[in-house]
Amino acid sequence: MIEKPDSGLGTTGPGMAPAVSHVDVWFGREILPLEAALMEFLQHNWRNRADLTDFRQDVYVRVYQAAQKQIPDHPRQFLFTTARNLLIDRVRHEQVIPIEAAADLEALEIAVDTPAPDRTLMARDELRRVQAALDRLPAREREAILLGRVEGLSRREIALRMGIAESAVAQYLSRGIRGLVNTLCNEPPTVRRKP
């Protein structure tokens, strides 16, 4: 039995940056760009918005786990089938049958084949999108991110520039990273309204 080095980001060498496995690369290239479509699907089929982030995490874990054994041939199909199975499990588990959810699950096969806007294909709008995402951050987070990302300053330098403690900068930056990523992934779903 050959041990595959998939399991650890840092299994190769003592470098400063964790090594990236082929599953990580596949996950980033094939699965993450589908997040907007995935969230739309989950949202459409589940009433409680509070569960969505956890659902997304569980879907990703299941997909990643499967890919460690074998990379699925059809990532999109695989992702949505996984999401559907998760919802079905959850419905059984909770002993509640939301009727409209059941109806939509039946229709899933069609939904999968309908091309949804793929984020990688919107490259033309990339700059505009990042700018828009930046604009949506609270002022201090945006300032910290701009100083760090665009001016290339370190946390300490940003603290000096903004005249605040390093720990506060760390908080603005990490919140800014989350805010930026979630906007870029078309989140938070609570902002979008269901028709």
Add this chain to the structure above:
Amino acid sequence: MTSQVAADGIERAASEWIERRDFGAWSEADAKELESWLGQSLEHRVAFLRLDFEWKRTERLAALRPLKPPSNEAPAGKWRRTLRIAAAVAILGVVGSLGASYFLTQNGKSYSTPLGGRKVLTFADGSQIELNTNTVIRIAMDEHKRSAVLESGEAYFSIKHDASRPFVVTAANHKVIDLGTKFLMRTSGNKLEVALVEGSAKVEPSDAREARHAVTLKPGDIAYALPGSMSVVRKTPADIGSDLGWRRGVLVFRHATLADAAEEFNRYNAQKIIIADPETARLTFSATLPTHETHTFVRILSKLFNTHSETTTEGIVISR
């Protein structure tokens, strides 16, 4: 089994790791600590991957850098001004003595295509420049210099490399310096898009003060330049191939929105397509269609989405 670990808390922790790595004093010990955190559960790993992949996508957009006004000349201000005047005088002198050839290379020879047109220019050195619809380009080639100015439109460059005579294309206040390549350039107004197909090329602002915005493109890279900003994204060969469909007389749409598709058709045809409402404009489809077959496009839309079309003096209006 479905995990019950709250995703929010993990996401927060993952973002703190990224912050530490990118903005803190990162050591090997920190890297080890991160590794062990990632190894603790797949929840950790996918949360980190998600944030990190997206965050990295914004990395090359660091060139979002706003233009700094050319100030900071308080102490050396007087000197600078004197130097600038001296430089201006010197340039006048150069232009005076070399006037004729300077203006020749400035002007070169002008080529253009009409709406819906296409033209291939072949040069003595074997280089080819293919003009797409509605394009104006000025080209100057002599034994010392090869240069072009893409005034508007789109062109595909296939340039034979010559180290002694680099090929320089100017458009929208940027220079593209060929280092032996095939590339696609598109410009309108102050926007410029450069897609590198083969070889390597450098894109830099014409203004030398903005030289730090320069990027060297690899195959698959697409640079988007606006005044004061430059971003580079990567496309798959298939996507770049789609962008080159016009060379075969077709438009390739892959999950394109109707808004984008209409805009593309309108670049080639006098009869414009107008999408009536934003809802319809957001629909997406995939197809390969001849550049001039506006009507086929309209017919396909009605089949796919049950759209209606109405011909008005403005163009063909598509609605649902």
